[in-house]
Amino acid sequence: QTVVTQEPSFSVSPGGTVTLTCGLSSGSVSTSYYPSWYQQTPGQAPRTLIYSTSTRSSGVPDRFSGSILGNKAALTITGAQADDESDYYCALYMGSGISVFGGGTQLTVL
Amino acid sequence: QLQLQESGPGLVKPSETLSLTCTVSGGSISSSSYYWGWLRQPPGKGLEWIGSINYSGSTFYNPSLKSRVTMSVDTSRNQFSLRVSSVTAADTAVYYCAREYTSSSQRFEPWGQGTLVTVSS
Numbered sequence: 001q002t003v004v005t006q007e008p009s010f011s012v013s014p015g016g017t018v019t020l021t022c023g024l025s026s027g028s029v030s031t032s033y034y035p036s037w038y039q040q041t042p043g044q045a046p047r048t049l050i051y052s053t054s055t056r057s058s059g060v061p062d063r064f065s066g067s068i069l070g071n072k073a074a075l076t077i078t079g080a081q082a083d084d085e086s087d088y089y090c091a092l093y094m095g096s097g098i099s100v101f102g103g104g105t106q107l108t109v110l
Numbered sequence: 111q112l113q114l115q116e117s118g119p120g121l122v123k124p125s126e127t128l129s130l131t132c133t134v135s136g137g138s139i140s141s142s143s144y145y146w147g148w149l150r151q152p153p154g155k156g157l158e159w160i161g162s163i164n165y166s167g168s169t170f171y172n173p174s175l176k177s178r179v180t181m182s183v184d185t186s187r188n189q190f191s192l193r194v195s196s197v198t199a200a201d202t203a204v205y206y207c208a209r210e211y212t213s214s215s216q217r218f219e220p221w222g223q224g225t226l227v228t229v230s231s
Contacts, residue, residue: 001174034216038157045206045224046157051217089157093216097145097170101157 002026004092006102012080012109020105021072022090028071033092035073037066040087040104049088050075077107085109112137114207114222122201122229128194132207132222139188140165145210147218148181148192150203158203162210163190197229 003025012018022035029035031053038046048057050066053073063078073092077084090102118130132146139146145162152158161171163181171179175194183190194201204226208218 034214036217038218040157045221046218047221048217048219051211051219052214055215057217057219091157091159091218097162098172099147099159099162099210099216099218101149101159104156 002094002100004090004100004102006088006090006105008103009106009108012077012084012107014080014082014109016080017076017078018080018107019069019074019076020088020090020107021069021074022092022102023072024092029068029073029092031068033073033094035066035068036091037064037073037075038089038091039084040089046089080109082109112209112220114209114220116205116207116222116225118205118225118227120226120228122197122227123231124198124229125196128192128197128201128227128229130192130205130207130225130227132190132192134188134190134209139183139190140185143212145170145212146183146190147208147210149206149208149218149221151206151224152200152203160192160194160205199229201227202229203227 005023037050040046054066089104122128145164147162148160163169178195180193204224206224208221
């Protein structure tokens, strides 16, 4: 069974830069998995940040960027702000209509 | 602006069937460009894709749930629905519906606000 891996937690200082990653238990993530990233604050529905590896969704600030780094998809937040403190989830498209989410990364800004 | 709203019972007994409906407003569910997805999030845990359906009723299901999940679409009401049979406490979660973009724009957007379903006797 395919497992999508994310760091359970991460912290960043205000104004700092942080890169969250999204990997596979077996194999490498490529653009062919159409990685997408979602931000979720407690009690709220997820918000779509990035799709197709690096395309920002409408209204998403350009301090959020997506890429492939090595064998993983990556979400980089440049100039972190207090309200970036959230849970971040990646999703990979496995083909045949199947999507798999990672376990999420809890980001702390302090 | 497209909006999605989940509705259905908030409490379901073990071994019974969970049924939810997602009502789409501000756009047509009949567009061939999209699928319509169900996702869930157990309390304190991560997101899980349950399945997706398009306007013609073509479905994709999470292999781990496939034996218990049925999705349907009602284009006349601009709604799609989810049924999960033989539920247990492990099916307790916030259930979300979302529009699914496919192909090179693959993503779930926008999402409904979510509805909590508790499985308990």
